Amino acid sequence: MNEKQRLESQQINQSNNPAQKKEKDYSQYFQTVYTPPSLKDARRRGREEVKYHNDFEIDEKFQGMGIGRKFYIRTYGCQMNEHDTEVMAGIFMGLGYEPTETVEDADVILLNTCAIRENAENKVFGELGHLKSLKLEKPDLLLGVCGCMSQQESVVNRILEKHQFVDMIFGTHNIHRLPDILHEAYMSKEMVVEVWSKEGDVIENLPKVRRGNIKAWVNIMYGCDKFCTYCIVPFTRGKERSRLPEDIIQEVRQLAAHGYKEITLLGQNVNAYGKDFEDRDYRFGDLMDDLRKINIPRVRFTTSHPRDFDDHLIEVLAKKGNMVEHIHLPVQSGSSDILKIMGRKYTREQYLELVRKIKAAIPDVSLSTDIIVGFPNETDEQFEETMSLYREVGFEIAYTFIYSPREGTPAAKMKDNVSMEVKKARLQRLNDLVNELSREAMKKYEGQIVEVLVEGESKNNPEILSGYTRKSKLVNFKGPKSAIGQLVKVKINESKTWTLDGEMVEELESAEVI
Structure with missing residues (x-):
């Protein structure tokens, strides 16, 4: 019995009057949520107050929705999309779903999309074509398109016209509504489309399933107000909204306590962090200065806009420490x-x-x-x-x-x-x-000793370990598996166009590590 049938049966059994069983209106379970995207609305940048919510929780009525079901998320594009996938995975698992590595084994498939390049868009539509046959084989399979492509009117219209087997479309502003969207998709006979063109809220306390336990992404803000003439991001991600510094600092402290060695601060334009605060004078340089005091070895950030890269930020980065x-x-x-x-x-x-x-x-x-x-x-x-x-x-x-x-x-x-x-x-x-x-x-690295954060075995040779320097150079070297997840010193013996080869060395107090 699928979810739709289960709820129908539940409603019928709750009725004690046989006459009511025949007359009961079940249309509430089959209404299609349809909130299409609007570029016109997305262009508007009002002065609406940004509201902060720390009370995210999965509604009791959705508890156990995913028991006995598996989910698969395919991610395209930037680190922000990867981070969104971590959040959605956290919500799925909070609902009782289990992750799977194959689409064939999945009960729900999400394509988390990117709108920056035409090539990325073509890949998504190509993948939808491949998934159509799987959907025909498994009618109960839920197939969804989310992320930046979903925020574009032309994309949604194309899916509505040519890919009607898709069950749900939702955007970047309403990821926290995933339980409701899944519920509607199970209940509805038609495609569920919920794409908010206007945003404003910052949702904290969202669950996350992070990839690995060495490096982590930390989102510090959402949206972009720069409106470069070639870029769709200000429309797909909305206006700039900064997370509160205390929430970011708490998240980084928790990551440090759990043994993470490196964090990357994320935002469409991290340098604009804090410009939307009306009640405090606190900018990106202030945040970085506070993060310097946390015991985590490396702090990175991406991406930055040259126009907002101020002298104070340069001054803080020059202090180094955990600033790479x-x-x-x-x-x-x-x-x-x-x-x-x-x-x-x-x-x-x-x-x-x-x-x-x-x-x-x-x-x-x-x-x-x-x-x-x-x-x-x-x-x-x-x-x-x-x-x-x-x-x-x-x-x-x-x-x-x-x-x-x-x-x-x-x-x-x-x-x-x-x-x-x-x-x-x-x-x-x-x-x-x-x-x-x-x-x-x-x-220039040949003969030098560098600090490497070891991420795991090389993709090409399990006998070789690999990791990155503070300056984001990929290093391959021989070393014990116990070094994975640790910061080690590696002497570089050979350089290539994009990678460095070396050997792990003992701790050398006199060695200059770069």
């Missing part, structure tokens, strides 16, 4: 003209001045970045400005992308007047430069 010497600082383009069209609100010169300040305060800093090539109207000369900026800054790694328009963004209305042939040629030249500078940066 790696900063991801997306530039997107080296041309001031293109940056203006992108809506980045800084110039090439301002970005280089920020880099100068960071390097003056933290001479051994490692910088990485994001770059888009082939943006509308980008000329050869403007692309060369990106190449020259990359060399001038001396980035050690970059995530590079060919521009693709995202429906609903201002850039999507611009004429995409750079041919794909030119875009690919520029990307190849840029990647050649990225590889060249990465090799040069890695070469």
Whole structure:
């Protein structure tokens, strides 16, 4: 007996009047929740008060919903999506579901989606096509699409039109409503669509099932107010809402107490943390300074916007301690003209001045970045400005992308007047430069002793351990399995373009560890 049938039977048995059994209206169990997304509503940035809720709990009526059932979540995109998956997994397990590693074994399948790149969107629709046959084989299987793609009108309309076998669609603002959404999906004959275009609340006390016990993600804020012309995130994630510092600090302290060695603070623009507080003068630099005092070896953050990277934050990072010497600082383009069209609100010169300040305060800093090539109207000369900026800054790694328009963004209305042939040629030249500078940066580590947080066995060889340095360099080395989860010293013997090979060494007081 499935959930729908069980509740029908329960309602009938509760009635003592035979006549009422025939006349009972069960439509309440079959109403489709339909709250579609609206880009128009998502664009509005009001001054609504951000409300904080610390009382999340699973309603008693949903307790045991998942007993005897399994869930599977496939995650696409950024660390924020990975963190959302941890929360949803926590809710599932709170409902009694068990996790599974295969879609064939699952009773509920969720695709937690990304809307940043067209390629990610295509992968999701391709996966839906593959899951259709599984849905036909298992009619009681619940199939859902959630995450950033769900916040787009065009995506929801496409699913409604071409993928009607999907049972539920929900967005980024109402993950805490997962028990209700699952309940509606079991009860309804139609697709359940609940996507809130407006947000405002910050929900604390959500359960999480973290991946591993060495490194953890800690969300410090939600949303973005920058509205870069190419980016859909301000619409899919909503306005900036900062978590209260005391809640973040408490979470990090708990992680430290449980033996975690590294945390990464997450936000679409972590540098904007605290700007939405009306009753306190507390910004990202203040939070980082407080986290320095917690006994956890490493603290990272991603991602940051150059416009909000202030002097106080640089001053705090320069104190080091558990603040690592790696900063991801997306530039997107080296041309001031293109940056203006992108809506980045800084110039090439301002970005280089920020880099100068960071390097003056933290001479051994490692910088990485994001770059888009082939943006509308980008000329050869403007692309060369990106190449020259990359060399001038001396980035050690970059995530590079060919521009693709995202429906609903201002850039999507611009004429995409750079041919794909030119875009690919520029990307190849840029990647050649990225590889060249990465090799040069890695070469400097040969003969050095580095601190490595050992994460586990190498994917290619179980006899080899692997982990990352403070500057986020991947190191492979031979060592005992007991080193997994520990900070160890490794002498680098050989460097490659993206990785380092070495050997574990004894504690050496006189050795300079980098």
